[in-house]
Amino acid sequence: MYKNYNMNQVILPLDFEMKLAEKDIAFSIHHLVESIPEEAFAPFYKATGCPSYHPKMMLKIILCGYTQSIFSGRRMEDLTKDSVRMMWLAQGYEPSYRTINRFRVHPQMQELLKQCFIQFRCRLIEEKCIDQQAIFIDGTKIEANANKFTFVWKKSVENYQASMIEKSNALYEQLVEERILPAIQKEQDDALSSEELEQVASTLEEVIDDYTEKLEASSDSSERKQLRAAREGNNRRLAINTHWEEQKKMIQATLSEAKTGAIYRKRKIDVEPVFGFLKANLGFTRFSLRGKSKVRNEIGLALMATNLRKYAKRG
Known part of the structure; x- marks a missing residue:
């Protein structure tokens, strides 16, 4: 039926x-x-x-x-x-x-x-x-x-291939004359002589010997570790942004409060998925x-x- x-x-x-x-x-x-x-x-x-x-x-x-x-x-x-x-x-x-x-x-x-x-x-x-x-x-x-098409048509490449090669060669020669050759000359001018290199080497040896003497005379393990790192050249420089650290402390203090923390937790479910819905669902x-x-x-x-x-x- x-x-x-x-x-x-x-x-x-x-x-x-x-x-x-x-x-x-x-x-x-x-x-x-x-x-x-x-x-x-x-x-x-x-x-x-x-x-x-x-x-x-x-x-x-x-x-x-x-x-x-x-x-x-x-x-x-x-x-x-x-x-x-x-x-x-x-x-x-x-x-x-x-x-x-x-x-x-x-x-x-x-x-x-x-x-x-x-x-x-x-x-x-x-x-x-x-x-x-x-x-x-x-x-x-x-x-x-x-x-939408990020590629170039084959016919356009064939038509402009000769001019592109000519422009590329001219640009290469210009870069060699204006930038590469002056940079090489500058490096040669700034190079150290053999006497200067010997002086640098002797200074480094004196610094290393000084660290070695301090290391042998020290009995503190932490100090010996620092001296060893300085002697081997593994010491690192740390830069601290005080303004950034203050901002982080302020935000952490604000989010540690119950009210603001509850509002911030809503961001993950109310705010961030919006663009996902816009692109994936819509x-x-x-x-x-x-x-x-x-x-x-x-x-x-x-x-x-x-x-x-x-x-x-x-x-």
């Missing part, structure tokens, strides 16, 4: 919200964006021309794409056509990838992301998910959107935009997507 399956049966369209799970991440994205003040969306309003998509809807679908490890505008456009979650957030609209990418790099996107983080933090405090005891700072490196290891302002927008979207994923999976 099979369940009823008939492709010729007419099915009326229902609200996509009914198909989402109770704690789906789309609801977290929806409530977060709706909590942003309306004043933050005012710069996106245009009184003339074709009516544009609402910035709330655009921000929702971009955040949803990032939470699903989708960072391409074309892929986000495809999701608005076949993803129940995206179709509900977009309410049936299907913005093109050009529209999505233009909105993502909009100059006012920074203010929207700022409001996102403010509202998200306020919600976490209200729900007692976080407190305001301390602020942690951490950093990581993410690959830029530069040329898959954000490379920027897809270029330019400092655009990169700020994208890293803000990626970090907010990481926060939303953790928030949606809370117990």
Whole structure:
């Protein structure tokens, strides 16, 4: 026996919200964006021309794409056509990838992301998910959107091989004339004569004989050890940075307190894994935009997507 399956049966369209799970991440994205003040969306309003998509809807679908490890505008456009979650957030609209990418790099996107983080933090405090005891700072490196191919094409090498060899030879001759030969001449000028070498050798013998006499006359084991090391030339020089030592003592004293020690222990579970989640779980290891302002927008979207994923999976 099979369940009823008939492709010729007419099915009326229902609200996509009914198909989402109770704690789906789309609801977290929806409530977060709706909590942003309306004043933050005012710069996106245009009184003339074709009516544009609402910035709330655009921000929702971009955040949803990032939470699903989708960072391409074309892929986000495809999701608005076949993803129940995206179709509900977009309410049936299907913005093109050009529209999505233009909105993502909009100059006012920074203010929207700022409001996102403010509202998200306020919600976490209200729900007692976080407190305001301390602020942690951490950093990581993410690959830029530069040329992936670090090798040079064979044709380019063949075309420029002759000029490269000529430039290399000219550079070698220049280095020999300007640096290598003067350095050799300087070493020859600074070389000691045979009389000077004999004087140095006699001085060293006198120093060694002096240490030997002191070593034989001493009965203290520690002193004999020091004299032996000095005679053999194994003594080491120690430099102590007093300022650094004071800083270490201060930090150790601070961390030895129960309150600060408990806060520092949270760093290993609350702070340091964040970038691991960003790269390993979210898959954000490379920027897809270029330019400092655009990169700020994208890293803000990626970090907010990481926060939303953790928030949606809370117990």
